[in-house]
Amino acid sequence: MLQPVFRAAFLLSVCFFCSCIFYQRYPLAYSRLPKINTTNLTFYLLDAAHPRTRVWHLSEAEFLKDKMTGFLVKLDEQDATEVAVVHNRRDARYSRDEVLMFVKPKFVLDMADTATVTIPYTQLEKVEVYEVNAGKSVGVSLFMIFVPIVGVGIISDY
Amino acid sequence: MRRFLLPVWCLIALRISAQEMEDPSEVKPYHAIVQTGIALQWFDKQFKSFTLTAERPLNLYHHIGVQANLFFSEDPFAYRSISDESYEVGVFAKSFFHGRFTGRRSKTYIGPDIRFGRRVYNNPGFFGDPNIRRKAVTFKYMVRFGWQFHLGSAVLEFSLPIGVEKERLVENNLFDGNTTNNWFIMAPGLSLGIGL
Numbered sequence: 001m002l003q004p005v006f007r008a009a010f011l012l013s014v015c016f017f018c019s020c021i022f023y024q025r026y027p028l029a030y031s032r033l034p035k036i037n038t039t040n041l042t043f044y045l046l047d048a049a050h051p052r053t054r055v056w057h058l059s060e061a062e063f064l065k066d067k068m069t070g071f072l073v074k075l076d077e078q079d080a081t082e083v084a085v086v087h088n089r090r091d092a093r094y095s096r097d098e099v100l101m102f103v104k105p106k107f108v109l110d111m112a113d114t115a116t117v118t119i120p121y122t123q124l125e126k127v128e129v130y131e132v133n134a135g136k137s138v139g140v141s142l143f144m145i146f147v148p149i150v151g152v153g154i155i156s157d158y
Numbered sequence: 159m160r161r162f163l164l165p166v167w168c169l170i171a172l173r174i175s176a177q178e179m180e181d182p183s184e185v186k187p188y189h190a191i192v193q194t195g196i197a198l199q200w201f202d203k204q205f206k207s208f209t210l211t212a213e214r215p216l217n218l219y220h221h222i223g224v225q226a227n228l229f230f231s232e233d234p235f236a237y238r239s240i241s242d243e244s245y246e247v248g249v250f251a252k253s254f255f256h257g258r259f260t261g262r263r264s265k266t267y268i269g270p271d272i273r274f275g276r277r278v279y280n281n282p283g284f285f286g287d288p289n290i291r292r293k294a295v296t297f298k299y300m301v302r303f304g305w306q307f308h309l310g311s312a313v314l315e316f317s318l319p320i321g322v323e324k325e326r327l328v329e330n331n332l333f334d335g336n337t338t339n340n341w342f343i344m345a346p347g348l349s350l351g352i353g354l
Binding site: 026027028029030031032036096099129131132134135138139142146150 | 180259261262268305320344
């Protein structure tokens with residue numbers, strides 16, 4: 001009799017925990033670029049001065065110790081804004097496999113819309129990725145689950 | 159107040175926008191961490207204890223350690239009153255959450271926490287008799303959530319182990335028909351220490 005209730009409670013708990021995962025944009029050290037597994041990742045190159053309008057998609061990316069190479073295709077402004085701007089938590093979660101590389105404006109000033117390029121890491125202003133904010137995710141989950149339990153414990157005067 | 163905060167925010171902003179970031183995964187962990195603090199134990203009855211922990215980082219993301227909790231004594235007329243001979247010792251492990259790409263170590267961790275203990279109940283005697291002492295052994299298995307902050311060599315930690323305690327009264331007597339108890343417990347703690 002109780003088994004369906006427990007199953008439903010378990011499923012609800014899983015859904016709750018999944019919804020309590022918060023993603024946030026974090027800086028990535030250049031020295032880690034050659035170390036990360038690039039499978040299933042999407043790389044974007046952004047003009048640091050105009051990150052919402054000037055964005056390139058980087059394919060066939062290869063990361064060496066001090067430089068990177070790849071094939072660039074420029075995105076139109078609407079797609080560029082979609083890449084650069086995250087509207088909500090769900091959007092951030094869907095962007096967790098994207099790597100945003102902000103390039104110094106001088107370097108991208110005369111860059112073609114489609115080109116194979118070699119970019120030294122010294123020309124990158126910053127690299128950012130979306131990762132789980134563990135502190136917030138665990139904190140909110142615990143708070144939401146245990147506040148009622150603690151409340152009942154206090155009310156019951158034990 | 160705003161003027162005071164401005165340089166602080168500038169420092170934080172400088173750090174965020176720094177071009178040459180150090181790879182967080184290559185930060186060397188401490189050789190050992192020693193901490194001391196206070197902890198509570200809920201529910202049914204709140205116990206207070208003094209804690210001592212020593213932990214050894216296996217690498218940047220995983221620590222193992224041992225701990226000892228010495229419980230404070232209470233008024234013998236209180237419900238489930240215990241004496242200061244009560245203690246528990248245990249082992250724990252901590253796995254810190256970390257970034258998939260960045261390698262940055264989160265302050266938040268999760269891990270198992272197992273404790274064995276001895277509890278001495280201290281109940282008042284009848285009509286001026288000496289207090290009745292009842293001994294019990296405890297075994298706790300818990301999941302330990304926590305947040306550990308490193309500020310140079312100083313270490314500050316909030317921990318929140320959650321789990322089950324099994325208590326067995328060692329001496330049977332007239333009043334202890336049921337000699338085992340199971341409790342759902344939480345044992346929040348705050349500790350300060352040093353990283354060596």
